[in-house]
Amino acid sequence: MPFLLWQLFFDLGSLHSGHFSPVVRLLTRMDESEELPRAQVYGASSSFGARVPLVLRASSRGGRGVFAGTSVREGAEVEVCPVLALKRDHIAAECAGMRYFFGGEDGNSLLCVLGYGMLYNHAKSPQTSAQQGSKEFSNLSYALHESPEDVRDALDGGVCVRFVARRMIEEGEELLIDYSDRWWQTKKEDPL
Ligand SMILES: C[S@@+](CC[C@H](N)C(=O)[O-])C[C@H]1O[C@@H](n2cnc3c(N)ncnc32)[C@H](O)[C@@H]1O
Numbered sequence: 001m002p003f004l005l006w007q008l009f010f011d012l013g014s015l016h017s018g019h020f021s022p023v024v025r026l027l028t029r030m031d032e033s034e035e036l037p038r039a040q041v042y043g044a045s046s047s048f049g050a051r052v053p054l055v056l057r058a059s060s061r062g063g064r065g066v067f068a069g070t071s072v073r074e075g076a077e078v079e080v081c082p083v084l085a086l087k088r089d090h091i092a093a094e095c096a097g098m099r100y101f102f103g104g105e106d107g108n109s110l111l112c113v114l115g116y117g118m119l120y121n122h123a124k125s126p127q128t129s130a131q132q133g134s135k136e137f138s139n140l141s142y143a144l145h146e147s148p149e150d151v152r153d154a155l156d157g158g159v160c161v162r163f164v165a166r167r168m169i170e171e172g173e174e175l176l177i178d179y180s181d182r183w184w185q186t187k188k189e190d191p192l
Pocket residue numbers: 059061062063064065099100118119120121122123190191192
């Protein structure tokens with residue numbers, strides 16, 4: 001049975017690089033029998049929530065998008081989202097949520113990422129310094145982290161998703177993450 005989901009995969013090599021922020025890719029899964037890579041989980045976040053004002057409005061990329069309500073400095077935490085972990089076998093493959101869920105740590109769960117987490121639209125990750133500064137490319141990186149200790153819930157796998165600014169973001173800019181090329185290929189669609 002075809003089955004689609006987003007799987008977080010963190011590019012460890014870019015974690016500490018000065019110029020490029022951490023990159024997490026959203027991989028797509030087409031076949032239930034396929035083994036998913038385990039996603040890396042990083043240290044505990046201090047608390048949940050949006051760190052800057054976030055505005056939801058129509059996006060030229062399609063449907064709704066999330067926009068910065070203020071300027072954001074490079075490296076700043078933008079949002080730390082709690083998740084609801086759902087068993088992948090309990091969700092119908094045709095469910096509209098499949099375009100929204102993230103992959104869990106172990107491949108057997110889907111993460112319903114709360115807050116604005118499931119609504120960020122896509123742009124490719126920058127690969128060069130010039131791209132890093134360009135508005136054509138994603139301006140947020142994201143990764144799985146342990147939830148804040150006082151509210152860590154075993155039912156959600158004890159994880160959350162943390163979004164960080166890759167570069168300085170201007171007030172009013174759309175906040176964009178990289179879903180991965182593979183995500184679009186498996187959808188047989190091209191991103192705008
Ligand atoms: C997780 S949703 C993002 C929120 C969505 N825009 C909404 O209004 O619900 C993913 C969907 O948004 C749209 N989308 C996101 N980024 C896009 C892009 N760069 N180009 C075209 N469509 C995009 C696609 O329809 C995709 O299936």
